[in-house]
Amino acid sequence: MLTLRGRRFDAEATLIMAIVNRTPDSFYDKGATWDDQPAFDRVRRVVAEGADIVDIGGIKAAPGEEVDAAEEIRRVVAFVAAVRAEFPDLIISVDTWRAEVAREVCRAGADLLNDAWGGYDPGLAEVAAEYGAALVCTHVGGVAPRTRPHRVGYDDVVREAIDATVALAERAVLVGVDPHSVLIDPAHDFGKNTWHSLELTRRLDEMTATTWPVLVSLSNKDFVGETLDLSVGERLTGTLAATAICAWHGAQVYRVHEVAQTRQVLDMVASIRGVRSPARTVRGLG
């Protein structure tokens, strides 16, 4: 059972979280939604395409120009408030590792805090608890925000990702976050090389077996690019293949750039698993 913005989702429901970057330099869209108008257009489009959640981020994950908390707040808070006003029912997530930013976005109407850097600021969980927000707990192998993996090794990357995220999830519940509003995310490519991300995908069933709802963020990432030797703009097919495997293993939330294509994959896999009725079945049945 997963509860987001007061709505309950059973374990078989799959949710799409659409990425909306308020950055001038993110790897995939390269600033396409940096300005307000294109950002709003993107929110409207992904909602029309069936996104359940939007994930608004003010800082790109890769190293680059320093963005302090004040600038991050400037980039996301007013936008969150505006999206809240236009879409009262939409689940709004904000991608931040900073508790002070989290506080401001919760006040502006955010429902979910996507702590993509693995609990770097322990105060984030307390903010989620204080505002009744949900929380994503990720595994990054102990690296600082916005650092690339460099010769990171694990005895067992899946075991370590499970142990780290479950520990963060249990701590979040301990400080008062609703236990039905905590998700875990192995964080593909964060503190991991391509081999690690492939193994996490292959063994994602071990993570879903914890019964914490699992979020995966696969979209156009480098592990797809390295596996198929494709540049950023050519990774959709590989992303969708990884999406199908994660869906087969029972992941519940998918953080994506391409909403419509992801929804088709998730529906198809759900029907193959036998948990979703096909849309229309007349062939041989007439």
Next chain:
Amino acid sequence: MIIGAAVCPHPPVLLRELAGQHDTAAPLRRACTSALTALLKLRPEVIVVVGGAATSGVHHGGRIPVREFGGAQPDRLGEPALPLSLGVGRRLLDETGAAPAVELIAVEWEAASAQIERLAQQLAARPERIGLLVMGDGSARRGSRAPGYVDERAIELDKRIGAALATGDAAFLSRVEPHLATELLVAGRAAFAVLGSAVTASGASVHAETHYADDPLGVMYFVVVWVCAFS
């Protein structure tokens, strides 16, 4: 007696299982093999592999650390893994097909000069013909696409280390400041310092030859051979 040394980097991608179909590291691996071949031509009785690690100590065997970094291997872990630097060194030696006696010595990344000096003196005082295999890299902070992003001091330090390796400047290698090396993600500082101090202690003169010096993946790699002569 230290008769010579080969310096090689230790990125995981030198382990063939980790390099994927395209094997981007092939030219670097070939350079390492050529440096080791040159070292083995000096007829060492023992190869002492020296590499940076989380803790100092002598390793008697151990698994090559492939599994930790990926690869499509079975899930069994087996025996404990060597530190990355020694594991890559061990593998490079295995790939030459030669079978001299091999010793594996890990040196703590930020080992102080007293510890380095002690080890160097011990190596220099031994009577056998010793070939050193010194495992270490330059900075991983050489540019915006480098693993450690940019630190403007990195290029200069790499330049000085590269020049010292290329000219047999043992004294410089002993002097690189440990904390600066850590900040700049220079994984070779401790091993290079052992090389510098050991050769200085032996009183040898050095003929150096660089086989490779480049940063194709944002990390500076040096492959160098030192041949020691005693007057």
